[in-house]
Amino acid sequence: xxxxxxxxRDLVVHRGKKPVLHGFSCAIPAGSVTxxxxxSGSGKTTLMRAIVGVQLVKSGTVTVLGKPAGDKQxxxxxxxxxxxxxxxxxxxxxxxxxxxxxxxxxSHKEADAAIKDVGLEEAKNQLVGDLxxxxxxxxxxxxxxxxxxxILVLDEPTVGQDPVLRDELWKRFRGFxxxxxxxxxxxxxxxxxxxxDRLLLIREGKLIADDTPAAVKASAGTDDLDxxxxxxxxxxxxxxxxx
Amino acid sequence: xxxxxASTRAELLRLRKWPALWVMGGVGLALNILFGYVFDYLSxxxxxxxxxxxSLAPEQVLSGLLPAHVPVTTVQGxxxxxxxxxxxxxxxxxxxxxxxxxWKTVFTQGPSRAAAYGGTLVALFTVVIxxxxxxxxxxxxxxxxxxxxxxxxxxxxxxxxxVRAFGSALLIYAMWTAAGALAGTLxxxxxxxxxxxxxxxxxxxxxxxxxxxxxxxxEALANVLPGTAAGSLAGSLGATAFSEDGTPGVLTTLSGxxxxxxxxxxxxxxxxxxxxxxxxxxxx
Numbered sequence: 001x002x003x004x005x006x007x008x009r010d011l012v013v014h015r016g017k018k019p020v021l022h023g024f025s026c027a028i029p030a031g032s033v034t035x036x037x038x039x040s041g042s043g044k045t046t047l048m049r050a051i052v053g054v055q056l057v058k059s060g061t062v063t064v065l066g067k068p069a070g071d072k073q074x075x076x077x078x079x080x081x082x083x084x085x086x087x088x089x090x091x092x093x094x095x096x097x098x099x100x101x102x103x104x105x106x107s108h109k110e111a112d113a114a115i116k117d118v119g120l121e122e123a124k125n126q127l128v129g130d131l132x133x134x135x136x137x138x139x140x141x142x143x144x145x146x147x148x149x150x151i152l153v154l155d156e157p158t159v160g161q162d163p164v165l166r167d168e169l170w171k172r173f174r175g176f177x178x179x180x181x182x183x184x185x186x187x188x189x190x191x192x193x194x195x196x197d198r199l200l201l202i203r204e205g206k207l208i209a210d211d212t213p214a215a216v217k218a219s220a221g222t223d224d225l226d227x228x229x230x231x232x233x234x235x236x237x238x239x240x241x242x243x
Numbered sequence: 244x245x246x247x248x249a250s251t252r253a254e255l256l257r258l259r260k261w262p263a264l265w266v267m268g269g270v271g272l273a274l275n276i277l278f279g280y281v282f283d284y285l286s287x288x289x290x291x292x293x294x295x296x297x298s299l300a301p302e303q304v305l306s307g308l309l310p311a312h313v314p315v316t317t318v319q320g321x322x323x324x325x326x327x328x329x330x331x332x333x334x335x336x337x338x339x340x341x342x343x344x345x346w347k348t349v350f351t352q353g354p355s356r357a358a359a360y361g362g363t364l365v366a367l368f369t370v371v372i373x374x375x376x377x378x379x380x381x382x383x384x385x386x387x388x389x390x391x392x393x394x395x396x397x398x399x400x401x402x403x404x405x406v407r408a409f410g411s412a413l414l415i416y417a418m419w420t421a422a423g424a425l426a427g428t429l430x431x432x433x434x435x436x437x438x439x440x441x442x443x444x445x446x447x448x449x450x451x452x453x454x455x456x457x458x459x460x461x462e463a464l465a466n467v468l469p470g471t472a473a474g475s476l477a478g479s480l481g482a483t484a485f486s487e488d489g490t491p492g493v494l495t496t497l498s499g500x501x502x503x504x505x506x507x508x509x510x511x512x513x514x515x516x517x518x519x520x521x522x523x524x525x526x527x
Contacts, residue, residue, distance in 0.1 A: 052351055072355070080351045086344035088257065095260045102253035103353040105245065147352060 005030040005151060005182035006051055011060035013046050020046045021205045028184060033177045035196035036186040043205040044186040048153050052080045064151060076104060079149035083156050085140035089129035093120050093139045096128060100143040114146040119168055133160040152176060154185045170195045190225045201229055208232045246354025250362020258366050263335060268374055271328045275378050279316045280385045284308055310386040311398045314408030317382045319482035321412055322473035323492025326419035330440045333423020336367055338433035356522045364514060367420050375412045408480055414506045415473045421513035422469060428517040466496050469509050475502035
């Protein structure tokens with residue numbers, strides 16, 4: 001598909017002996033913000049790792065920008081924010097951003113722009129280890145976006161952020177998408193889902209919905225996404241299963 | 244090649260901005276001056292030999308503090324004390340990437356793993372060159388001041404002696420840095436890597452050398468340990484062995500050539516082993 005940035009086909013992933021994804025398939029349109037929603041342990045992070053190309057898969061395919069996930073040529077096209085921040089706590093925000101910029105062959109200018117993009121300009125000279133949890137996470141986000149990637153995979157980027165900052169971050173995500181970046185953003189907070197172009201609802205490693213927020217709500221017969229998620233789960237349960 | 248250059252540039256930036264590097268470098272240079280010059284000079288000025296220099300006549304103590312003796316004085320503290328600092332540096336640099344979780348981002352988005360590791364190693368060896376150069380410059384300056392203060396002639400060591408000592412110092416520090424890098428990669432944790440490295444360098448090697456006196460097979464092993472090679476290289480330059488009331492870590496087990504070759508082999512082996520582990524093992 002021409003407009004598809006990420007395509008997952010029949011993906012099966014086991015972590016240890018435990019099956020995590022069971023024949024998962026989805027397509028993520030280019031230049032969109034796609035929300036990956038589901039409860040903790042549903043397989044969101046595993047799917048993201050598979051898309052980024054760091055997860056061993058049992059079967060199935062993951063294609064990113066027309067290349068197999070993990071392909072060398074995708075390295076500079078991908079930005080990945082892990083759940084746990086991955087920045088040096090004993091360097092300042094600016095030093096961290098400049099470190100990652102240098103790693104990608106970029107200048108200080110791009111590093112400073114990334115810091116501005118995540119709203120950390122005032123804290124740029126602070127040691128990352130001295131930042132609050134939310135600032136720490138944003139410092140990590142700055143390092144993930146410093147290379148201006150075409151694909152941005154963000155694992156729970158708004159955890160620990162106050163409502164104002166969360167709102168600002170979502171506006172930034174929208175801005176990235178408008179500039180052509182494809183975003184896959186995981187969350188287990190349903191009120192963030194309305195900000196996405198599309199939603200992937202995942203539970204126990206299975207896709208239970210893949211549509212726009214409005215369509216998901218309509219198909220579940222409710223205006224509330226939380227309730228829609230519950231309705232879709234219940235609708236998918238076979239008789240005799242416990243709820 | 245582009246990836247290696249980018250990684251080297253990034254790692255140099257990181258090391259330069261890293262407070263721990265300045266602390267370790269400062270401590271290393273301070274120890275070098277304290278044990279190489281300050282204590283001996285104070286004991287010489289006091290007229291009564293300290294515990295360290297009591298077996299030496301005051302003239303012998305002074306001659307060891309003059310510029311002609313700088314190559315030996317500089318290298319003698321490196322096999323053990325200086326080496327441990329570099330061991331910690333290597334362990335923290337590599338282990339820190341796991342501890343802070345940064346390797347996973349680097350390996351996902353940055354240059355190839357081989358380039359990322361190569362850049363880190365080049366940056367670490369650049370630090371080694373800077374530290375060795377700083378130690379020589381500082382020691383030459385201190386020795387010159389002492390010579391002037393004591394109205395001694397400014398006799399310089401031969402250029403070959405300086406080059407040999409400089410090369411030996413680089414080799415000793417490079418070996419310990421590579422050993423630290425391997426420990427950091429093996430442990431995947433800075434704290435564990437530092438602990439294990441120090442245990443090896445300060446306790447286990449010395450214990451093995453102690454046991455070697457009574458057990459033949461252990462002696463063969465003890466004679467080729469990394470610390471033995473480093474201490475022997477310093478000893479081959481004229482540093483007094485610890486067993487002869489000299490500096491801890493200085494040995495006369497091996498002659499200069501074999502010690503240098505062994506150090507080079509250890510440096511290469513540690514560097515390659517750490518690289519292979521980093522490249523082949525899962526990190527995220």
